[in-house]
Amino acid sequence: MSMTPPLRSLLIWGASGHAKVIVDIVRLSSQYEVIGFIDDLNAPTERGVICGAPILGTREQLLEIRKQGVEHILIAVGDNQTRKTLAEVSERLTYSAATAIHPRACVAEGVSIGEGTVVMANAVINSGTRIGRHVIVNTGATVDHDCFVHDFASVAPGVHIGGHVEIEPLVMIGIGASVRDHLRIGREARIGAGAAVVSSIEAGATVTGVPARTKGTK
Numbered sequence: 141m142s143m144t145p146p147l148r149s150l151l152i153w154g155a156s157g158h159a160k161v162i163v164d165i166v167r168l169s170s171q172y173e174v175i176g177f178i179d180d181l182n183a184p185t186e187r188g189v190i191c192g193a194p195i196l197g198t199r200e201q202l203l204e205i206r207k208q209g210v211e212h213i214l215i216a217v218g219d220n221q222t223r224k225t226l227a228e229v230s231e232r233l234t235y236s237a238a239t240a241i242h243p244r245a246c247v248a249e250g251v252s253i254g255e256g257t258v259v260m261a262n263a264v265i266n267s268g269t270r271i272g273r274h275v276i277v278n279t280g281a282t283v284d285h286d287c288f289v290h291d292f293a294s295v296a297p298g299v300h301i302g303g304h305v306e307i308e309p310l311v312m313i314g315i316g317a318s319v320r321d322h323l324r325i326g327r328e329a330r331i332g333a334g335a336a337v338v339s340s341i342e343a344g345a346t347v348t349g350v351p352a353r354t355k356g357t358k
Contacts, residue, residue, distance in 0.1 A: 154216030
């Protein structure tokens with residue numbers, strides 16, 4: 141008689157609406173039990189409950205929670221640079237980053253997905269694509285074949301990315317944008333909501349419009 145393995149305890153760092161979506165994905169995956177949240181925006185006296193799980197405090201409690209045997213963490217923060225910073229803190233405390241993939245996401249066989257990454261409902265990731273660490277592929281986004289989405293990038297809801305696109309670290313692609321095939325989006329570039337990207341984007345650039353044009357650089 142086979143037995144279902146016990147759920148692994150999971151700490152969520154962040155307690156925003158984004159975190160609520162992640163909790164739903166985690167629970168549907170049936171791999172982890174969310175034991176609670178760390179929320180740097182709330183003082184310890186303002187702890188509450190989100191999605192049935194408690195806010196356990198701020199980053200000051202991370203070490204103690206780790207000592208209690210909680211090994212797994214998921215950074216539920218939408219801002220790329222902040223997510224990177226928090227991931228580095230959790231790694232120094234020897235937490236292992238969990239990965240959450242919604243059961244209604246369509247991920248092709250052979251796609252590689254790094255630790256800490258979240259793939260939301262109705263997202264599609266096609267064959268030959270690599271997704272890095274701590275990436276967000278949001279609701280209904282599509283990433284076509286043979287793409288490479290580097291660490292700490294975020295792909296907003298409804299984004300469509302053609303084949304053979306390289307998206308460098310910390311890139312933010314806004315809601316409903318589209319990116320033509322065979323392009324490179326440079327590190328820390330920002331693509332505005334609804335933009336149509338038809339040429340490669342240099343590192344640090346902000347682009348908007350149809351077709352997308354550069355508004356400035358970082």
